[in-house]
Amino acid sequence: MEYSAEKLHEEKVFKDPVHRYVHVRDRAVWDLIGTKEFQRLRRIKQLGTTYLTFHGAEHSRFNHSLGVYEIVRRIVDNVFAGRPEWNEEERLLSLCAALLHDLGHGPFSHSFEKVFDLDHENFTRMIILGDTEVNEVLSRVSFDFPKKVAEVIAKTYENKLVVSLISSQIDADRMDYLQRDAYFTGVSYGHFDMERILRVMRPTEDQVVFKHSGMHAVEDYIMSRYQMYWQVYFHPVTxxxxxxxxxxxxxxKYLYEHKYSFKHKPLHFYSLFEDNVTVEDYLKLDEAVVLYYFQIWQEEEDVILKDLCCRFLNRNLFKYVEFDPAKEYKKLTRLSVLFEKAGIDPEYYLVVDSSSDLPYDFYRPGEEEERLPIHLMAKNGELRELSRESDIVDAISGKRRTDHKLYFPADLIEKGRGNSAIKEISELLEL
Structure with a gap:
């Protein structure tokens, strides 16, 4: 029997709080889960620092990846199986791409990526194509199988139907993380009728579409996503x-570049600071490693690094006020001057943070490529774009919502009462 078709002697299951069970029958999938690169995802939280806001949000990228795999397994085994538009030979490819789609996430994911100018999708592909246990397992299926999996994740694979299962405006990735994140944060916003969505899902030549009769379930999903972004993902405390x-x-990074002598050398960060991270370096990084450094940096001589690490570990966070950069830039400039006068470095202690989300969009040529529209299929087979049929979705289509906050250490300002600069700072921030 070919490895690609090999099944386990008996089905393996993972008990899952969202999907009840995750079912594994394919030898290749089981072997991928056992690789050290996939097991590393147990040490990367799905929601980064959100556990400091919602204390239940301790779930990992490992949990989520299994969930995405399970949704795709249900689709290809229960919904698509036997349909002429679906090529059964792409079943295992779809399952492996779903399982591995987040393999390249680093510690604290997006925050980490921004600082060091990294791209987790690039690292996902590098791990899949590199000298790794994951690559070894995939190569047993066929010599070009790792390349195909990497192409699906990169959204360049020739069969767009396979790509749309894990990367579209309504895909297995989003369907899992909305429900999983709602479950672990304890909020009610992220729940929608996934079983109904799967029942009305249909394959076409280049994307997944939905029976028109399932429109309300799709609307519910879009609104769940909208609410989760503003109530959980963009929560101001997070x-x-x-x-x-x-x-x-x-x-x-600044201290390293300026030859500061660390009490404990940040060995795991050297390649990041020097902008020459290898896959081997990257795979050694997880949140336990980063938090270890934060722990020991509390004892550093550098006052700013020490203070920021203490704040993060002990949850002594910055306060915030609403802020409009377009209208209040003069206020920000004045605040920066006053912070300097008060001996508080504005580079680290006066921060404008912006969050922006586009909950649903129809296709706009030349703009974001992934925003292919969601299509509803009428009884006669005609496809209609969702926002043309749904008043609810039409109301939020193409509307980007942006929110700006100004963050600062209220405790340092409180301690400096009596200082003239601090007095003006307090007035400007309306403290």
Whole structure:
């Protein structure tokens, strides 16, 4: 029997709080889960610093990746199987791409990427194509199988239907993380009727579409996503912790570049500071490693690094006020001058943070490529774009919502009462 078709002697299951069970029958999938690169995802939180806002948000990229795999497995085994538009030979490819789609995430994911100018999707492909256990397993299927999996994740694979399963405006990735993140944060916003969505899902030549009768379930999904972004993902307290995390990493890099003598050498960060990260270096990084450094940096001589690490680990976060950069830039400039006068470095302690989301969009040529529209299929087979049929979705289509906050250490300002600069700072921030 070919490895690509090999099944386990008996089905393996993972108990899952969202999908009840994750089912594995394919030898290749089981072997991928056992690789050290995939097991590393247990040590990367799905929601980064959100656990400092919602204390239940301790779930990992490992949890989520299994969930995405399970949704795709249900689609290809229960929904698409036997349909002429679906090529059964691409079943295992779809399952492996779903399982591995987040393989390249680093510690604290997006915050980490911004500081060091990294791209987790690039690292995902490099791990899949490199000298890794994952590559070894995939290569047993066929010599070009790792390349195909990498192409699906890069959205360049020739069969766009396979790509759309894990990368579209309604895909297995989003369907899992909305439900999983809602479950672990304890909020009610992210719930929608996934079973109904799967029942009305249909394959076409180049994308997944939905029966018109399932429109309301799709509307519910879009609104769940909208609510989750503003109530959970962009929560201002989480953003405060991300601001501090980002500033710790910036400070450590700055000190390294200026030949500061660390008490404990940040060996794991050297390749990041020097902008020459290899896959081997990258795979050694997880959140336990980063938090270890934050722990020991609390004892550094550098006052800023020490203070920021103490704040992050002890959840002494920055406060915030609403802020409009377009209208209040003069205020920001004045605040920067006053912070300097008060002995508080504005580079690290006065931060504008912006969050922006586009909940749904129809296709706009030349703009974001991934925003292919969601299509509904009428009884006669005609495809109609979702926002043309749904008043609810039409109301939010193409509308980008942006929110700006100004973050600062209220405790340092409080301590400096009596200082004339601090007095003006307090007035400007309306403290």
């Amino acid at each position: 953003r405060s912790s991300e601001v501090i995390l980002t500033k710790i990493l910036h400070r450590a």
